[in-house]
Amino acid sequence: MKKMKYNQALEELEQIVTEIENEEISVDDLAEKVERASKLIEACKGILSKTEAEVEKILKGMEGEE
Template identity: 45%
Template sequence: MADKITYTEAFDELQSIISHLERGDIPVDELAAKVKRASLLIEVCRTKLTATEEEVKRVIDQLPE
């Protein structure tokens, strides 16, 4: 899943779910599925951020002093 969705897409969907949760717009029957989806989206964002941080560190480490 992490390779099929961009960070921005995951973040935007997560923001949407959070907004619906805050407003109470999610029916009880869908609540568990939305929370599970939010958990997956958080993991996607975390993974992509970590990978980007590692790549940036690699690039910086390769810069001449």
Template identity: 55%
Template sequence: MSQELTYEAAYNELQLIAEEIEHEAVSVDVLAEKVKRAAVLIEFCQQKLRATETEVNNIIKQMENNKGTEK
């Protein structure tokens, strides 16, 4: 992929893969390839969510610390 993958793009691709598999639109010949791609996308999304959670928690802590020093 030449452009950077975003969470939204990864999630949308995962949805498409899931739909193809659920509706048996994937041939047996490419099923393993689709499952491997899904695994990569899932890991990417999990990492993005963890990083975002950490960042949000840090911002909240920073806000709480600033609030305490304003008194």
């Protein structure tokens, strides 16, 4: 998956969920949409983990400055 921003991935994921809930996706396309949703969820998890690690590093650095 190319470099995607968290908000972009979340927006696309929400769109897929809405389509599924509203039964706008044909049975033929359902597996493809679920697979895409799975990839988007993994991308969001990765972005969140990376951001959490960066924030922790910054906060530890600030503690050392006191």
